[in-house]
Amino acid sequence: MTDVTIGPVDRMVWHDDELKALCSPYLAVGYRSEKPRLTDVRRTETGVAGDFAVADGEVDSLGVYHLSAVTALVVASQLIVVGVHIDQELRRKSGEVFLHDISLRCRRQVNVRDGSCELDFVRRRKTAHGMYYKVSCSVESGAFVGTASVLHSLPGAATGS
Numbered sequence: 001m002t003d004v005t006i007g008p009v010d011r012m013v014w015h016d017d018e019l020k021a022l023c024s025p026y027l028a029v030g031y032r033s034e035k036p037r038l039t040d041v042r043r044t045e046t047g048v049a050g051d052f053a054v055a056d057g058e059v060d061s062l063g064v065y066h067l068s069a070v071t072a073l074v075v076a077s078q079l080i081v082v083g084v085h086i087d088q089e090l091r092r093k094s095g096e097v098f099l100h101d102i103s104l105r106c107r108r109q110v111n112v113r114d115g116s117c118e119l120d121f122v123r124r125r126k127t128a129h130g131m132y133y134k135v136s137c138s139v140e141s142g143a144f145v146g147t148a149s150v151l152h153s154l155p156g157a158a159t160g161s
Contacts, residue, residue: 026068030058034068036075039114041082047119047135048083054113067110072144076104076137079117084133084152087121095130095154104139104146115140122147130154 014022024030033056041050052075057065081097116139123134130153138145 026058027070033058034071036071036078038075038078038082041079041086043086044118044120047121048079048086049116049118050079050082051114051116052079057113065111065113067112067115067140067143069104069106069144072106072110072139073102073104075115075117076119076139076144076146076148077102079119080133080135080137080148080150083119083121083135084131084150087124087133088131088152095152098151098153100149100151102146102148104137104144106144108143110140110143112140127151 020028035055036052037055039051039053041048054065054067054071057067057071059065077099080099080102081093084097085091085093118138120136121133122136123132125132130151133148133150133152135148135150136146137148
C-alpha cells in the first residue's frame with residue numbers, strides 16, 4: 001500500500017454547488033426513483049424466501065443497472081416484515097415490526113432487477129413486548145448477506161423495546 005500525501009487544506013467548508021459536483025447522483029436522488037417490491041413469498045424449512053422486482057432502477061454512466069445496498073436493504077426489510085407475519089400464521093399486517101438492527105454486507109456486484117431474497121429465523125422468543133426474532137438474510141444467492149434483530153409488537157403487548 002502506498003502512502004498518500006494530502007496537500008494543505010485551504011478551507012474547511014464546501015457549499016451546495018461544490019458538493020453537488022462531488023456527490024453521487026444515485027445517493028442524492030436516484031435511489032428514490034427505484035421501486036422494489038416483493039412479487040411472491042414462500043415458506044422454507046427455516047424461514048421464508050421471496051422474489052422481488054425493481055421498477056425504474058437507475059443505471060450507471062455506462063447504462064448498466066446495479067442492485068444497490070440501499071435497495072437490497074429495502075427488499076430484505078420488507079421480506080422480514082412479511083416473513084414474521086407468515087411465521088405467526090397471520091393473514092394481515094398486525095402491530096408493528098421494529099428492525100432493532102439490520103446489517104448487510106455486499107459480497108459481489110449484482111446487475112439484475114428481478115431477484116430473490118432468503119431469510120432464516122435463527123431465533124424466536126416471545127417477550128412482554130411481542131415476538132423477538134434474530135434473522136439471517138441473503139439477497140440474490142449471497143450477493144448481499146447479513147443479520148437483523150426484529151421485534152414484532154403485537155396489539156395488546158406492552159409498549160417499548
